[in-house]
Amino acid sequence: MERFVGIGEAAKTLGVSITTLRRWEASGKLIAEHTAGGHRRYDLAKLRPELFRAEEAASRRTVAYARVSSHDQEADLERQKQVLELYCARQGWTFEVIADLGSGLNDRKTGLKRLLNTVIDGQVGRLVITHKDRLLRFGAELVFAICEAKQVEVVILNQGEDTTFEEDLANDLQEIIAVFSARLYGSRSRKNQKRLDDVKKAVDASC
Numbered sequence: 001m002e003r004f005v006g007i008g009e010a011a012k013t014l015g016v017s018i019t020t021l022r023r024w025e026a027s028g029k030l031i032a033e034h035t036a037g038g039h040r041r042y043d044l045a046k047l048r049p050e051l052f053r054a055e056e057a058a059s060r061r062t063v064a065y066a067r068v069s070s071h072d073q074e075a076d077l078e079r080q081k082q083v084l085e086l087y088c089a090r091q092g093w094t095f096e097v098i099a100d101l102g103s104g105l106n107d108r109k110t111g112l113k114r115l116l117n118t119v120i121d122g123q124v125g126r127l128v129i130t131h132k133d134r135l136l137r138f139g140a141e142l143v144f145a146i147c148e149a150k151q152v153e154v155v156i157l158n159q160g161e162d163t164t165f166e167e168d169l170a171n172d173l174q175e176i177i178a179v180f181s182a183r184l185y186g187s188r189s190r191k192n193q194k195r196l197d198d199v200k201k202a203v204d205a206s207c
Helices: 007-014 019-026 049-059 072-090 110-122 140-149 167-187 190-206
Strands: 040-043 059-068 095-101 123-127 153-158
Touching: 007 019, 007 040, 059 072, 059 110, 072 095, 072 123, 095 110, 110 123, 110 140, 140 153
Parallel strands: 059 095, 059 123, 123 153
Antiparallel strands: none
């Protein structure tokens, strides 16, 4: 194996992006050799991945994420935020809380998009949630996979079933009905409206 490698191989060895490696070099954390042609070369013998990874992880922040499905659950949203804040504070972590009010079926919520962007950008070192389905009703595993790829620790405070599952699911169904309702109203179809009313009654009866 060559002792001196290019910036791409050095970044791979340290488990960071090329942009991060350049930032470290600019700040003096790394010193690169230069070939006669002006190309950077890094000494593998001087690279200490475990030290750089620990320093990078320490510089990334903890993000706690809370979500409820509807305005009727705002009290529960506040409860989630308090639980997350208390837990993170007890661990001595520097953290911020991102909160969303929207369906667990909606992957376009402002808070969730902000969370994913910061994870992908490498700014987050730890994600804390009260329950798995606070992220998404379906698709949480994809978010966890992204976190794993970005070396983000995921802390789930309650591994059991969320006590508001049935209520949240009913709200999610109501949201789906509302979307179809707008479309059916636009079609001015009495037959479709009757079907919609029947579905609403069935959902209300199950709650």
